[in-house]
Amino acid sequence: MSQATLRIQKISGHAGPVPGQGMQREEQVCKLVDTTTCIGCKACEVACQEWNDLPFAQTSFDNTYQTMPSTAWNFWNLIKFNEHPKEDGGFMWLMRKDQCMHCAEPGCLKACPADGAIVQYSNGIVDFQQDHCIGCGYCITGCPFDIPKFNPATKKVYKCTLCSNRVSQGLEPACIKACPTGCLHFGSKDDMKDLAEKRTMQLRQHYGFENAGVYDPPGVGGTGVIYVLHDITHPEAYGGLPANPSIPWVVKLWKTPLKILGNLAMLGGLIGVTLHYLRFGPKVVEETKNNGEKRP
């Protein structure tokens, strides 16, 4: 897609400055998913497949309302279903629209070694550029949400683009457009946070969900997809939403301190052997008749 209408603010595997960074005022965009009004109709799943023109993925039936176990390279938007037992002996159905969270601090981008294979636009969308992807799968290692998926045929990794090609034209993402209950909203991050807070207050005050809250995890700098949950204290109940996601510490260690230390060590080694040669020079065997005996 054209990058002209979306300014880039972060580039994976990139040396030097980011062209165009800070050249445009652009609002952070955000998708709000209100799990309390989702009915699991999966219109968003279909709209995603349609708009992105993805070949249909094999569905599987596991006695629940879930289309397949997890998202796939050709299935970026999945309603995660959980039959959740309540304390009073009843149960409730939890439906959560699972997709890329568009983290402010994306672990995929941090882990990616290929220049320009993952970019973050100044509106917050994290987008994979498959023509620069080398298929190493490090983004899968960096993601705390199990989102990037590898296609063995193309050897590239795919995920939700937040419909960057629609958003750049002033349209809302396809999933938002298809939602019949109004559980999906799209707008600026500030507006969506505001709307989410109002909704949780409503849930707490009028519907008896005392633990209702907004999921916008600070461990990844906040996300471009936020959830309203009935119970913010147990996000895992919503199809394995991590309670406190962050970039894996191993990835942080590998990409910053280890890299600095390793580069210094390599440089130190090269400088060290050069200095040794300048100071002590080579070991030359004197091919004389004393023939390796102790030198005079």
Added chain:
Amino acid sequence: MSSGMPTDAPAPGHSHERILRYRFAERVMHWIAGLSYVYLLMTGLAFWSPYLFWLADLTGGGPIARFWHPWVGLGWCVAMLWMYAAWRGDMRATEADRAWAKHLGDYIRNQDENLPPIGRFNVGQKQFFWIMLYSGLALLLSGVALWLVNDIPWNWRWLRYTAVLVHAVAALLTIGAFILHVYMGTAMVRGGFTSIIRGEVTGAWARMHHRLWYEQMKSAAEK
């Protein structure tokens, strides 16, 4: 494998005395390992730092480098395995090594006349061998995990985390060893580079650097 023999036989101690230090198969395996290591180093460094990603362009572009890196890595491992089978006996630490190691400072300062005699390989060469071998094993195991991009389930993600860390640390160890090895084999120890290409060293070279091995070769030749 101490299979060297004086090849053309001038008088012992004569400066034209030639001794076979590395058999043809040893040289071939060394260079399979060496050249594949250079390729692995270039492509690996490309994936290591954005400032070195241009190395991937030199090796055919990112996806091509990504495709060949694991296969070349397997080739390197095979050569390493062969060298392990061939050299493990010669690479064990000996009493002579312990005496020699105390004079490491003399070796570094090129005061070789103070060094006690040593066998076919000195302590540094042996350590290089074992660092490469064990790092190679770590690189192989972590590399296989990294290779299975699509086959490690989410619940096993600790394996991905372990693999990226182990692969990087082990690679850095080999790079440190490699820098020293190339420096010493080419610039510092004159005669070393030609010995791993054509296999031969002079008698004087063998006496100076590997006295015990030299004497062993001589007595083997006299029998």
